[in-house]
Amino acid sequence: MLRSVLNMFTGRPTLCVFDLTTRCNSRCSMCSIWKRREKEMTFDEIDRVFSDLRRFGIHTIFLQGGEPLVRKDVYEVIKTLDKKGFRTVVLTNGILLNEKALERLDNLNSSGRISVTVSLDTLDRKKYLKIRGVDKLDTVMKNIKLLSGYPGLRGGVHATITSINYMELEDIHNLVSKLGLEFTFNTYNDIKNYASSSDRNLHLGRKMDAAIKEMEKLKKKMPLIYRPFIDDNIRYLRGENIGQCDAFENSFRVTSEGMLSPCLEFPPVYDLKKHDINRNWKEWKDKMQCAIRRCYTRTPCFYGCTRGTGSVKKRPTFAFLGMMHTIK
Numbered sequence: 001m002l003r004s005v006l007n008m009f010t011g012r013p014t015l016c017v018f019d020l021t022t023r024c025n026s027r028c029s030m031c032s033i034w035k036r037r038e039k040e041m042t043f044d045e046i047d048r049v050f051s052d053l054r055r056f057g058i059h060t061i062f063l064q065g066g067e068p069l070v071r072k073d074v075y076e077v078i079k080t081l082d083k084k085g086f087r088t089v090v091l092t093n094g095i096l097l098n099e100k101a102l103e104r105l106d107n108l109n110s111s112g113r114i115s116v117t118v119s120l121d122t123l124d125r126k127k128y129l130k131i132r133g134v135d136k137l138d139t140v141m142k143n144i145k146l147l148s149g150y151p152g153l154r155g156g157v158h159a160t161i162t163s164i165n166y167m168e169l170e171d172i173h174n175l176v177s178k179l180g181l182e183f184t185f186n187t188y189n190d191i192k193n194y195a196s197s198s199d200r201n202l203h204l205g206r207k208m209d210a211a212i213k214e215m216e217k218l219k220k221k222m223p224l225i226y227r228p229f230i231d232d233n234i235r236y237l238r239g240e241n242i243g244q245c246d247a248f249e250n251s252f253r254v255t256s257e258g259m260l261s262p263c264l265e266f267p268p269v270y271d272l273k274k275h276d277i278n279r280n281w282k283e284w285k286d287k288m289q290c291a292i293r294r295c296y297t298r299t300p301c302f303y304g305c306t307r308g309t310g311s312v313k314k315r316p317t318f319a320f321l322g323m324m325h326t327i328k
């Protein structure tokens with residue numbers, strides 16, 4: 001814990017995005033992870049790599065993918081992450097988040113550090129199929145309602161805003177709030193890179209101003225701690241310089257193979273199975289810094305995982321709230 005708090009002030013990440021697998025039961029046109037066939041670390045490799053990451057000062061894991069729930073030993077993985085003291089946020093498309101899955105997650109959560117966020121971009125079945133490539137809205141809605149029956153899992157819903165769903169933001173927010181779940185969102189990054197994929201039909205384009213209006217309206221209803229992120233997201237959409245991203249500063253990504261990369265869009269660079277991050281961090285950061293700076297000054301992306309912490313930290317009042325959140 002002390003190490004994580006120290007990291008917050010010394011430019012060492014506290015958040016790790018972990019692609020447990022690249023396999024997925026959806027086919028989103030905005031995402032290219034499901035097209036990758038990457039190897040997966042064994043359970044023992046995960047156990048070892050994440051022991052190193054805990055010593056390094058990582059506080060929170062976004063357990064995602066691909067779809068984390070397609071991996072058979074996902075519950076063992078969550079259990080071992082929890083035992084090491086991480087706060088684990090399971091980010092899922094919700095298709096496999098049935099009663100049995102929720103029961104297992106809830107049973108694992110004696111620490112109260114495990115939470116679950118489901119991606120939901122629309123309440124319209126046709127749009128869901130267009131965005132996610134599978135006809136699963138009814139299943140996901142049913143599972144989100146089930147999730148609301150497990151308050152210990154501090155359930156949330158996350159929407160990715162595109163040209164075809166921005167007008168639904170408030171409706172999704174209202175529905176999610178009624179269920180007692182937390183609502184978060186960020187905008188679609190229309191780039192063809194390591195994790196994302198370009199779909200011009202979802203690109204905000206001429207709908208940008210209308211989408212910004214919806215975001216501004218909703219900002220007033222969002223929890224205080226989340227507002228700096230929305231502000232920066234809006235400024236990003238307006239083309240303003242929002243400064244340094246969180247890559248290798250507040251967060252990084254670990255691929256299913258156990259490779260470290262600065263963010264979702266950078267190709268993997270260092271093998272955490274072979275090298276202990278605690279011994280190599282300074283050298284790795286020095287080597288990558290220029291490439292990251294070149295990238296973020298052109299701000300080709302705005303992701304929650306590589307903007308959220310930074311948006312909070314650069315505003316002193318919110319930074320204090322953020323630190324209290326970490327200590328909690």
Ligand SMILES: C[S@@+](CC[C@H](N)C(=O)[O-])C[C@H]1O[C@@H](n2cnc3c(N)ncnc32)[C@H](O)[C@@H]1O
Pocket residue numbers: 024028030031033064065066067068091092093118119158159160186187188189190191195196197
């Ligand atoms: C890559 S998915 C992995 C976890 C899980 N499969 C899911 O969909 O929630 C994590 C989040 O990234 C979002 N996402 C995927 N491609 C994106 C893109 N190009 N821009 C912004 N967000 C994106 C998804 O909508 C989802 O909320």
Ligand code: SF4
Pocket residue numbers: 024025026027028031032033034065066067093132
């Ligand atoms: S966004 Fe999530 S659900 Fe969609 S294809 Fe990518 S990993 Fe799968």
Ligand code: SF4
Pocket residue numbers: 245246247262263264265266292295296297299300301302306
């Ligand atoms: S701006 Fe930052 S988070 Fe985005 S692709 Fe570049 S380095 Fe990664």
